Amino acid sequence: MTYLLHLFILVGIYAILSMSLNLISGYTGLLSIAHAGFYGIGAYVAALMALHAHTNFLLNIACGIVAAGLLSLVVAVPSLRLRGDYFVIATFAFQIIAFSIMNNWVSVTAGPFGLPGIPRPEILGFTFVTHIHFLVLVGAFAVLALFFLNRIVHSPYGRVLRAIREDEVFTQSLGKNVTYFKISVFVTGAAIASIGGALYAHYITFIDPTSFTINESIFILAIVIIGGSGNLVGSIVGALVLVMVPEFFRFIGMPSAIAANMRQIFYGGLLVLFMMFMPEGFLGEYTFKKGER
Amino acid sequence: MLSQQLINGLISSAAICLVALGFALVYRVTGLFHIAHGALYVAGMYVTYACISIAGLALGFAIMVGVGITIALGLVFEIGVSRPLRRKKSSILVIFVASLGFYVVLQNVISLLFGNGTRSIRTWSIREGWEILGAHITPVQVIIIASAITLSIAVMIFQRWTKMGQGMRAVASDPELASISGLNVNNIILLTFVLGSALAGIAGIVVSLDADMTPTMGMRALLMGVVAVIVGGRNSIPGVALGALILGMTQHLGTWQISAKWQDAIVFVILLIFLLFRPQGFFGKKMRTVHV
Secondary structure, rough: HHHHHHHHHHHHHHHHHHHHHHHHHHHHOOOOOHHHHHHHHHHHHHHHHHOOOOOOOOHHHHHHHHHHHHHHHHHHHHHOOOOOOOHHHHHHHHHHHHHHHHHHHHHHOOOHHHHHHOOEEEEEOOEEOOHHHHHHHHHHHHHHHHHHHHHHHHHHHHOOOHHHHHHHHHHOOOOOOOHHHHHHHHHHHHHHHHHHHHHHHHHHHOOOOOHOHHHHHHHHHHHHHHOOOOOOOHHHHHHHHHHHHOOOHOEEEEEEHHHHOOOOOOOOHHHHHHHHHHHOOOOOOOOOOOOOO | HHHHHHHHHHHHHHHHHHHHHHHHEEEEEEEEOOOHHHHHHHHHHHHHHHHHHOOOOOHHHHHHHHHHHHHHHHHHHHHHHHHHHHHHHHHHHHHHHHHHHHHHHHHHHHHHHOOOOEOOOOOOOOOOOEEEEOOOOHHHHHHHHHHHHHHHHHHHHHHHOOOHHHHHHHHHHHHHHHHHOOHHHHHHHHHHOOOHHHHHHHHHHHOOOOOEEEEOHHHHHHHHHHHHHHHHOOOOHHHHHHHHHHHHHHHHHHHHHOOOOOOOHHHHHHHHHHHHHOOOOOOOOOOOOOOO
């Protein structure tokens, strides 16, 4: 039972991550493979604040948002002014280097040893301890993220995002500042991803760089694509399916080291199959048809 | 001390150049940001390792098997995934995502078979090597540098003067026009994947003669290659080699002054500088995308 609750908490965290990536990739058509980087930044900022400054959970989240937002500008501003693949390349570089810094800057991040003993979150005197508490907390943040993102995608701003996805040049010809829209949407998505990181750090109470690798980024992208690009509910369904189904490997008694690899082979294979036969995913509206070279 | 840093920089540059060559070839001809190249790079090493330590083959034969399997894996991607997607007129983004998935599968199969720990091909003892101006270099490191130079020149000659190479350049600039002119575009792309994968395999194997391997090391190596391609300009082989040289040298001369943990961050700074001021790279021509 506790294990099932644990899985639902993970689904909640991945729903936050994949909904925020959906805003960037599904709604605006910008494929990013740096999302685990921002997830990690949120987690490390929250953990370091809690461990060294003993600050409140909500303040940690806020600082994570600011840090991820500022660092996302470093990726977005140089690469989104340019056409073509530069954005994918910049997110790829950012992801690898974010991991490398988490892994090598031992004096601050403790490198591969990770940061143990992150305190349980506390809001207005109430401390979240049990799995049920956490499920409520993560669920509340996921609903908040869904509500916020839903407002964005159904606003005039959101319509411009979809217009950029379908035809960037045409959107520009209507007088929209396409670069501004792309940069702002990337920063927003990265900032929301950092919330997922802070929740993860305070929930597991231990973080190390292996949770924030490029494979994790690809996993989040797989949730977005398989759930459906350009559909927030699709991301929640995708998170549910991709977190729950691989547990089957553990369930049938596979050793956990093998199960971890099998889980990745499972979603990597799914990603290839979906691209070949169902690029719009389960509930999506977008198939990455924009061909840019 | 400085001469040792220069030699180390040269060795890193050669290793980067080897990864960049194959990646640049596929990238230029198909426009695909081929992430799975990083997994092919690792696959070559592990197959060679398995041939030597499990099957007990001689090094030279093991290398041939390693490169052969890497080519086969590249072909599995091209024939099984990328070609059907091209036939369906899928965008390059779709093929890119498929390449991401292929990378994840391949890397985890390697992890599953060999574990996540480090392995080494080396069965010989490490020699101190030769001394040049107070710096040491081992024979294996000379092989790395020599193969980077030889393969760069070979690829350049191939692209410029052979019929297939010219066909590749034609497909790179406009696949439709190339097809109308009677070129078999599918065959040319197939050959591109064969050569690209072979280069990935060779790169991995040559590097693994000198250093330990892990299943996940491909991504960092690929990043270095990609940045070298951006720095040099994607359409020029001398550009790629120069990009690799700049990158390898800055990394090592940088660590002479700053701590080694920032080595990767330096690469990111170089990428940002080029994206901001010269996105077409050193040898690239400024291009304007024209949409019709």
